[in-house]
Amino acid sequence: MPEPVRTHEEGRLRPNLSEPPGCYNSTPMSTTPTAQQRQGVDPSKPGPSLPTPGAMDTNATDLGQLETLQILDDNGRVDPARDPGLDSEELLGLHRAMVLSRAFDARMLTMQRQGEMGTFAPNLGQEACMVGQVWELTRQDWFSPSYRSFGAQILRGWPMEQLFMLWAGYHCGFPPPEGVNDLPFSIVIGSHVLPAVGIAMAIRRRKERDVVVVNFGDGAMSQGAISEAFNFAAVDQAPAILVCENNGWAISTPSKYQFATDSLAVRGPGFGLPTIRVDGNDILAMIVAMREAITRGREGGGATFIEAMTYRMSLHTTADDPTVYREDAESEPWKKRDPINRFELYLKQKGLLSTEAAAEVRASCDAEVLEARERFRNMAQADPEGIFENLYVNMPPELERQREEYWKRLKRRGIGGQD
Amino acid sequence: MPEPVRTHEEGRLRPNLSEPPGCYNSTPMSTTPTAQQRQGVDPSKPGPSLPTPGAMDTNATDLGQLETLQILDDNGRVDPARDPGLDSEELLGLHRAMVLSRAFDARMLTMQRQGEMGTFAPNLGQEACMVGQVWELTRQDWFSPSYRSFGAQILRGWPMEQLFMLWAGYHCGFPPPEGVNDLPFSIVIGSHVLPAVGIAMAIRRRKERDVVVVNFGDGAMSQGAISEAFNFAAVDQAPAILVCENNGWAISTPSKYQFATDSLAVRGPGFGLPTIRVDGNDILAMIVAMREAITRGREGGGATFIEAMTYRMSLHTTADDPTVYREDAESEPWKKRDPINRFELYLKQKGLLSTEAAAEVRASCDAEVLEARERFRNMAQADPEGIFENLYVNMPPELERQREEYWKRLKRRGIGGQD
Amino acid sequence: MAQKTMVEALNLALDEAMAADDDVMIMGQDVGINGGVFRVTKGLFQRYGRDRVMDTPLAECGIIGTAVGMAIHGMKPVAEIQFSGFTMQAFDQIEQNMARLHNRTMGRFPMRVVLRTPFGGGIRAVEHHSESRETYWAHTPGLKVVIPSGPRNARALLAAAIDDPDPVIFYEPKAVYRAFREDVPEERETMPIGKAEVVRPGKDLTLISYGAMMRTCREAVEDLVDEFNIDVELIDLLTISPMDSETICESVGKTGRCLIVHEGHRTCGIASEIIARINESAFEYLEAPIRRLTGYDIPFPYFQTEQHFLPDADDIMTAARETMAWE
Amino acid sequence: MAQKTMVEALNLALDEAMAADDDVMIMGQDVGINGGVFRVTKGLFQRYGRDRVMDTPLAECGIIGTAVGMAIHGMKPVAEIQFSGFTMQAFDQIEQNMARLHNRTMGRFPMRVVLRTPFGGGIRAVEHHSESRETYWAHTPGLKVVIPSGPRNARALLAAAIDDPDPVIFYEPKAVYRAFREDVPEERETMPIGKAEVVRPGKDLTLISYGAMMRTCREAVEDLVDEFNIDVELIDLLTISPMDSETICESVGKTGRCLIVHEGHRTCGIASEIIARINESAFEYLEAPIRRLTGYDIPFPYFQTEQHFLPDADDIMTAARETMAWE
Ligand SMILES: Cc1ncc(C[n+]2csc(CCOP(=O)(O)OP(=O)(O)O)c2C)c(N)n1
Ligand SMILES: Cc1ncc(C[n+]2csc(CCOP(=O)(O)OP(=O)(O)O)c2C)c(N)n1
Ligand SMILES: [Mg+2]
Numbered sequence A, B: 001m002p003e004p005v006r007t008h009e010e011g012r013l014r015p016n017l018s019e020p021p022g023c024y025n026s027t028p029m030s031t032t033p034t035a036q037q038r039q040g041v042d043p044s045k046p047g048p049s050l051p052t053p054g055a056m057d058t059n060a061t062d063l064g065q066l067e068t069l070q071i072l073d074d075n076g077r078v079d080p081a082r083d084p085g086l087d088s089e090e091l092l093g094l095h096r097a098m099v100l101s102r103a104f105d106a107r108m109l110t111m112q113r114q115g116e117m118g119t120f121a122p123n124l125g126q127e128a129c130m131v132g133q134v135w136e137l138t139r140q141d142w143f144s145p146s147y148r149s150f151g152a153q154i155l156r157g158w159p160m161e162q163l164f165m166l167w168a169g170y171h172c173g174f175p176p177p178e179g180v181n182d183l184p185f186s187i188v189i190g191s192h193v194l195p196a197v198g199i200a201m202a203i204r205r206r207k208e209r210d211v212v213v214v215n216f217g218d219g220a221m222s223q224g225a226i227s228e229a230f231n232f233a234a235v236d237q238a239p240a241i242l243v244c245e246n247n248g249w250a251i252s253t254p255s256k257y258q259f260a261t262d263s264l265a266v267r268g269p270g271f272g273l274p275t276i277r278v279d280g281n282d283i284l285a286m287i288v289a290m291r292e293a294i295t296r297g298r299e300g301g302g303a304t305f306i307e308a309m310t311y312r313m314s315l316h317t318t319a320d321d322p323t324v325y326r327e328d329a330e331s332e333p334w335k336k337r338d339p340i341n342r343f344e345l346y347l348k349q350k351g352l353l354s355t356e357a358a359a360e361v362r363a364s365c366d367a368e369v370l371e372a373r374e375r376f377r378n379m380a381q382a383d384p385e386g387i388f389e390n391l392y393v394n395m396p397p398e399l400e401r402q403r404e405e406y407w408k409r410l411k412r413r414g415i416g417g418q419d
Numbered sequence C, D: 001m002a003q004k005t006m007v008e009a010l011n012l013a014l015d016e017a018m019a020a021d022d023d024v025m026i027m028g029q030d031v032g033i034n035g036g037v038f039r040v041t042k043g044l045f046q047r048y049g050r051d052r053v054m055d056t057p058l059a060e061c062g063i064i065g066t067a068v069g070m071a072i073h074g075m076k077p078v079a080e081i082q083f084s085g086f087t088m089q090a091f092d093q094i095e096q097n098m099a100r101l102h103n104r105t106m107g108r109f110p111m112r113v114v115l116r117t118p119f120g121g122g123i124r125a126v127e128h129h130s131e132s133r134e135t136y137w138a139h140t141p142g143l144k145v146v147i148p149s150g151p152r153n154a155r156a157l158l159a160a161a162i163d164d165p166d167p168v169i170f171y172e173p174k175a176v177y178r179a180f181r182e183d184v185p186e187e188r189e190t191m192p193i194g195k196a197e198v199v200r201p202g203k204d205l206t207l208i209s210y211g212a213m214m215r216t217c218r219e220a221v222e223d224l225v226d227e228f229n230i231d232v233e234l235i236d237l238l239t240i241s242p243m244d245s246e247t248i249c250e251s252v253g254k255t256g257r258c259l260i261v262h263e264g265h266r267t268c269g270i271a272s273e274i275i276a277r278i279n280e281s282a283f284e285y286l287e288a289p290i291r292r293l294t295g296y297d298i299p300f301p302y303f304q305t306e307q308h309f310l311p312d313a314d315d316i317m318t319a320a321r322e323t324m325a326w327e
């Protein structure tokens, strides 16, 4: 049989800021790898073996000296040698994506407290991580998110009303929208990482140029399945980008009970994965780290492990009460590192954003979220008759019988009219 | 409730060479850690943070320069700076233990080929690994072996006839003999490593001074459960010694399809484990590596990962045919590194062993194995009536009913007379 | 007697066991200062310290695997898996070691591991948080499977499970955790593992259930008796494995009709086993096909529809009346 | 027609599928140059290369987890787990992704994964190498479970499994692998999944089995018919899930008596499900309790005693005659 011909659409995903929320238009742009602008890097030698500060490879790495890639400092000052050189449209796009994530987050919390929403996991404080890890992806690239990823999911093209549906317990909230190459988010810690690597293995076999980004937490790193995924990705040279969002906590379990090293990045070289440790609250650093990993993946250089250092500013989920197990004081320093504030300081210094403009962005994001909530309220309807569908492609007779029985039950309960 | 008082018997396990095979007498000896005799080590600073060549810790390690601890070279010349300084009785004891393992191995193969034995996994070429990892253990220490470990099991006190029973498919071959703190060998790759770490966690909680040694192969390193075990051992500071016998192959799968690094040792620091890479065909290096790990464990310094470099000279198991997947040429260089030959060269140079004496050791080991085979043949009797026993401490009524039914079956088949 | 929820009753049983025996320890995710996500271990970390109430890394296989090791060395770990859906991550250690090691070593090593885990639906949880997979464990030789239905028997059965020399899967119906209070005696109390309880004797129909479904059954029984004059014998299994066939078959020998209710999936479910045993031991007394009202053979649905997946009192009444009507 | 063993027949089915469809690939431990430890994939590595016949790292969870990912991207991985006992290591990926992902995404992603694995006893293997745990998979919604009994149906069913749009657990009775040869047609052949086969029609007793036990049943049937004049209807299930209740209940409707034989453990075993279904759909035709002759609820024993754990033709005859004698 002939090789299937697959074209690689060269556009990166970008939210079209004038579009209805959650729906995106991909503006085709060049994916030619941006010249590496980090200090000490010879831009004439791009590709997988690119030696970068913060990147480890197993040939010569001083684990103790592990550098964390940072471009924006806490005061919003940029390291000019490492500035990825984004244009103002991109910079403002990044800003809005983070603000939108936070607006969505806040609205979800209100809705949950008012009983309109199920238990959910806030992103608060992790917006740069979320947005940064998918910003550079194209529509053909894949994304396999954990449950704490709606900031990224919105950007990937999940309508916000669908995310509301999902967290409100409607099945139809789960499937990725057509055209969005995402997996449904993963609730079972670590269970989505091997499938993501499998997609990357299929991509390599099909000689496509896409990459797969998969994210997970510091706690997830303890799951054996994730170690297996690291190993499969490394051995198969699969274009997977494994992003650990190290937010310091797994529910009430702090890092010291979770792992015995200072950094999780040190796991990467143990499996032969080029590894980058990055300030996950620094959107520019996230972009630069992802660019390197994406370039490596597209060019046949295989997988990359990224440890993004961040902090869970809020609850684990709405069912959680952090006052039981962590001191307020601990989060204090992280307030200064707030990814949005930091980036706004930078944008202001650069003259791209005024205080008023920032307030407008916030207001417009809030409005967008409220509109999505309206759509959600209009569509929020369960489909009790449908729960037997889509388990098998063709329903087996025994299951049809069970469905009959079930439909009778529904009828007794005054629902549906199938029989 | 008061802390249970547990005394730590200070004797290392030693086969009493004049005893019947497989039964050992532990000669109490001091466990005061032997002064470290390796170059560059300050013997006045013993303990877990001891910097040793080949040992890695996460604070500063150049993975590329990873040194493999070797004391005996291929020509049997010893590195005087690292010589553990064993006395002649110990040296000859080590030699005999390795020869006995090989004699047992050869006999098993014959018996298997003649239909007297089930499928089994030869140790050939891995004798230094096997013997070296348990030589320094006491009777109170624990050992959790893989299926390819009878060289070590004999030394730990498993009567050889019991090992014959085990491989010949008799249940009573499986339980560790009374007084032997071993787990039954593990057939399911990697499944015994977490329990071994659990024992070490219990030891630490009980403030005992014992250690737990667990061994597994290079293939096993791919199992997620082993990564989890590394992490639990490191986080709990449990006195576990995780020994990977890297023999280059997992059945037909070579290292290059198994992992993407040059060494497996690099995994250790990723989990915060002090790590030693050692020449597994060098019995003296094995002893030195184990001493360091044991000392660390006893003194509350937690776990150690040891990668022992060795080679599977023979079949994976008797059901395997390596000619299908590996070149003879590959094993050629390893013949020179044969652990017994190398050690004999050393003993001869030292004047401790003549060619004739070596032949005598071989003959006496063969004889010992044959005697054990005799005992095996006399005891080799299945216990079909007993297969329901020991599943539950008290057999539930339903199982009693099933046993009734089963005993009726046996009676029809002319076996037993229980009812 | 104090009025306690099931969560409080379980906490009491754990506290009593730890106070009485230093070898009892608790391990699991967030069981420490947080007291577990359902607060079953609340306060125990403060009382017994980290070495006996251990917040483990996030790895279920690791939790059960190391618990097995602790048991080999004579400790009595009570391991919590945060939701029963995540026992899949520990399946290998449960099947290959926890269930078998006592047998593999011909009794040489004890295997006193209790695996506690909340199961079942009804709390509007996200996916993978409402599983009822007791069949997996009932089908696995070497395990005992215990499922309480209320605060008092939860406390008594957990005490018995920790006392038990064999490994126990202790499935806690999370829908009952805080659903109601019950008198729980001050003094330590145990119940025998392996015994079902005839909650209400009757002569027309045997109704068998366990866990959270017991509440729904009780509700249905009231109406069946009062409104329809059906004298139901209600049995709470309490232990799923080894199953108390005697109590079941004796009852059906009397009533001739039987209905079994559980949340777990139907195919090879616990009901199928009960039917097989009645068929074997009480066939001649059967006056109608045994009826099973179970979870369907589909994944537990998303929470907006879960109430329809779960049988309610009306479904039970309907099935019971149909069984009574069969001729 | 060529006379083939089951191993050769399976190899043929794989070869045909790979030749016809580039998306079909094989992955597993030692499936490459070694051709698998049972040689089922022999020669395929040489023919299709490493990217399509992949020797994976030694990690079952990794194998199934990445196979799931490949299937999401439209490939059709046929994953080999070296022995069915090691599927425990992949339980989480099987239950949480392979079985559910199609449903979770409402059909958005295909999940064409075939998990091939040898199961059952009878080859004098070491422990953990003789398991029959089809109940685990039959109880897991979303999976299909297929078990051939001879070379010809093995080839046809494996072809059908690879064609099937749903995930399939393909359990290969290793005792049959090389036990006998059978005519296997040159041209590609498939059999429908979900259909049992009436191997021999009869009117006195329905005998149901599958896998390696089919051979033992055939043996017994000969004697039952010839010596004892019992006209046995012999059914080979072939698909365990979804189960062909129609064929079973129709048969029992005719015979009124039934015996089920399998190696898997008894409690919640496949036989219990068959009994439950007959009870539901053919109760009025039953003339005797349905009999089950199964593996006991103990771990599969060490190989010196395995022959006693496994039913033989005599056991089947005894059980069949007892069932016939019941009044
Ligand atoms: C396999 C599994 N075990 C346990 C849980 C329960 N649980 C949900 S979130 C969580 C903590 C996850 O921590 P981390 O991986 O750091 O991610 P974070 O929530 O911090 O983003 C746990 C234990 C789960 N969902 N899946
Ligand atoms: C969980 C599991 N998967 C697969 C197997 C089959 N198997 C037995 S030995 C082996 C290779 C083991 O290789 P390695 O860990 O390197 O140890 P070695 O045999 O080389 O000593 C395999 C795949 C098994 N026993 N257990
Ligand atoms: Mg976290």
Ligand SMILES: [Mg+2]
Pocket: B217, B218, B219, B245, B246, B247, B248, B249, B250, B251
């Ligand atoms: Mg090996």
